[in-house]
Amino acid sequence: MSRTAVITGAGSRRGIGRATAHTLAAAGWAVAVLDVDEPAAKDAAGEIAAAHGVSALGVHCDVTDAGSVDRALTAVEAGLPEVGALVNNAGITSPTRFLDVTDEEWERIFAVNVRGSYLVTKRVAPGMADRGFGRIVNLSSVSAERGGGVFGGVAYSAAKAALLGFSRALARELGPRGITVNSVAPGLVDTDITAGKLDPDRKAAMVADIPMGRTGTVTDVADVIAFLCRPESSYLTGVTYDINGGSHIH
Ligand code: NAD
Known part of the structure; x- marks a missing residue:
């Protein structure tokens, strides 16, 4: 049966979300690309439909x-098959140190990463529960586990850590309704999220400390998300998947 995967923040051309949408489409999912950048969302959807049919x-x-969120999901429900998977991928970061962070910046980081994941899940989960099937994947980060030290500062690390608790509590609650909820925690992946602000020397030092000798790729992350979204992955829930080339083994 054809089902729809909803991926937030999947407009970004070099981003994890768009790569995930491609991988899910290749696995046969219909795909809804949600993004605050509407032209990018439409571009991604056109590209995916053409590439995967x-x-x-x-x-x-x-x-x-x-x-x-409600308007977007209403459009998705009208235009695509029933929603079976949600990837809460939309996210923003900032490297600001705690002693310099403003209340506005703190709130903005939490609004997109945490409230965003809450609002979209809140809108999508009731339908999944009614139908007895769902796969939810939240984008956390290695920053949540090791307390930053990659690019994101305290606000980002705290927001991504909130998603781990959100995922685990939700996994416990929604499991009996046939819904799995998991997190992925990528290390440094080369996308536009750092907006070119990652110092090249810092990046080289980080790569030197990664056992696999490189930064992550978007497909490294997309593959794990698609694996978690498979109907067959029904006994995996409340888990955090580290995707960091061994840079944080714990
Ligand atoms: P990206 O900047 O390439 O993509 C983020 C997307 O989110 C963009 O398309 C942007 O338009 C969208 N977005 C931003 N605010 C939004 C909003 N309010 N509503 C809807 N969409 C919005 O970033 P990426 O590197 O692909 O990151 C994807 C996710 O992975 C994020 O949650 C990020 O925190 C997480 N992550 C990234 C890395 C990394 O190193 N790149 C590491 C760990 C976790």
Whole structure:
């Protein structure tokens, strides 16, 4: 049966979300690309439909806004098969140190990463529970586990750690309804999220400390997410998958 995977923040051309949408489409999912950047969402959906021959929809969605989330999911439900998977991928980061962070910046980081994941999940989970099937994957980060030290500062690390508790509690609650909830915690992946602000010397020092000798790729992350979304992955829930080339073994 064809089902839809909803991926937030999947507009970004070099991002983890778009790669994940491609991998899920290649596995036969219909795909809904939700992004605050509407042209990018539509571009991604067009690219995915053409590449994989699946139904794909690109929809504007600001995940921090409940009204926007509701409008986006209403459009998805009208245009695509039933929603079977949700990847809460939309996220922003900032390297600001705690003694310099403003209240506004703290709130903005939490709004996109935490409230966004909450609002989209809140909108999607009731339908999954009614249908008795769901796969939810939240994008955490190695920063949550090791307390930053990659790029993101305290606000980002705290927000990504909140998603681990969110995932685990939700896994416990929604398991009996046929829904799995897991997290992935990538290390440094070369995308546009750092907006070119990662110092090359710092990056080289980090790579020197990664057993696999390189930074992560978007497909490294997309493959794990797609694995967790398979119907067959029904006995994996409340788990955090580290995708960091061995840079944080714990
Ligand atoms: P990216 O910047 O390439 O993509 C993020 C996407 O989210 C963009 O398309 C952006 O438009 C969208 N977005 C931002 N705010 C939004 C909002 N309010 N509503 C809807 N969409 C919004 O980033 P990426 O590196 O692909 O990151 C994807 C996820 O992976 C994020 O949650 C990030 O924190 C996480 N992550 C990334 C890395 C890394 O090293 N790149 C490491 C660990 C975790």
